Amino acid sequence: MAYAAEYQASEPSRAEIDALGEPAVVEFGAPWCGHCRAAQPLVAAAFAAYPQLRHVKVEDGRGRPLGRSFRVRLWPTLVFLRGGVEVARLVRPTDGAAIAAALAKVTA
Template identity: 60%
Template structure:
């Protein structure tokens, strides 16, 4: 599946995310965040050809989904399998960090 380039206009609810089947990569951040912008080419490279659904969620004040995952810094990448967190990466600066995160899809 391909990388999602656009932040969701509205965030899904936690119950909706917990019910997602298969491998899902949640990306929490903001379009104006320099760290998030710097991570985009790394994400594009790492996600190319990967069997994962990518959800790009804008985070910030009054955004409950990020708080429910205890997101503190952007970007935060959370890999879910069938709604359960199996791996996380905060502010990745190298594509190898994202590849390592995605290796969690093969584990278990």
Template identity: 55%
Template structure:
């Protein structure tokens, strides 16, 4: 799945996440967040090696149901799922290797 550079309002519900099939990475953040902008090259590079992982980019903030359900507190937060189950998460990733390790976990889990 191609890398998306923009966060968009929630396009997936907690129920859809719970019933998802296969590997899924949800990236929480905002377009104006400096930490989120700094992480983008690392996320993009890691995703190039895992085209089979669905990548959903969610604009987070006050009152956003999905982020609150998953207890997201800092951005960017990458939450990794396999068949609807959370496997791991990264908060404010600052390198490609950690992201690739998490992607490998959900692809091979």
């Protein structure tokens, strides 16, 4: 499962995310969020080098349990997971190199 261009309206449970055995990135945001839209070209370009990396793009908002369980406060927030454990996090990324570095860390 490569880069996901669209946000999922229904989110997986935290248990499902924690059970992922493969490296993954969970991205929290909203389709109407200006910061999220601005970051998308950077995220897509960074993911181009990792076509097999799982990308879970979740529409977040008030009362959404998955985002709250990761203590997401600003969008977009990218949480980089290996074996269900967070190894890196980027909040409102504006630098493609930072995204690429976090992707390299999660796949190492």
